[in-house]
Amino acid sequence: MSDLLKQLDAVLESRKRESDAENSYVASLHRKGLNKILEKVGEEATEVILAAKDAERGGDKKAMIAETADLWFHSLVMLSHLGADSQDVLNELARRFGLSGLEEKASRTKD
Numbered sequence: 001m002s003d004l005l006k007q008l009d010a011v012l013e014s015r016k017r018e019s020d021a022e023n024s025y026v027a028s029l030h031r032k033g034l035n036k037i038l039e040k041v042g043e044e045a046t047e048v049i050l051a052a053k054d055a056e057r058g059g060d061k062k063a064m065i066a067e068t069a070d071l072w073f074h075s076l077v078m079l080s081h082l083g084a085d086s087q088d089v090l091n092e093l094a095r096r097f098g099l100s101g102l103e104e105k106a107s108r109t110k111d
């Protein structure tokens with residue numbers, strides 16, 4: 001699983017140097033800049049919400065999964081645009097692993 005993320009990170013990184021935005025969607029996003037990338041992240045997040053609500057009503061889970069993949073993908077493009085990658089996010093999730101969200105929240109509100 002994280003092998004695929006590593007490979008995708010490498011492709012996304014190489015697309016930053018790709019001059020041919022005509023033939024690469026990722027290169028075209030980098031060319032358009034951060035605002036366009038963020039617009040796509042926002043759009044995909046909304047689509048995830050709509051697909052999840054539809055799945056809850058008995059709709060197709062495949063659509064929810066496909067929209068989540070779109071959101072993950074565009075989030076990876078955002079990270080790459082700003083010099084971060086999936087490993088940074090995995091490291092943060094690993095740091096949190098086993099730490100209850102409720103405990104973490106309580107530790108924040110103590111002081």
Ligand SMILES: N=c1c2ncn([C@@H]3O[C@H](COP(=O)(O)OP(=O)(O)OP(=O)(O)O)[C@@H](O)[C@H]3O)c2ncn1[C@@H]1O[C@H](COP(=O)(O)O)[C@@H](O)[C@H]1O
Nearest residue numbers: 008011012015023024025026027028040043069070073074
């Ligand atoms: N995983 C993806 C991926 N997921 C989604 N998309 C593209 O994201 C785009 C936006 O999705 P939308 O549903 O919003 O489609 P749209 O309405 O056409 O979008 P807009 O016109 O509004 O931008 C579509 O063109 C999808 O094909 C992706 N494009 C690329 N990748 C990966 O990135 C690699 C590099 O891609 P290129 O840079 O295009 O070679 C590929 O080999 C893939 O591994």
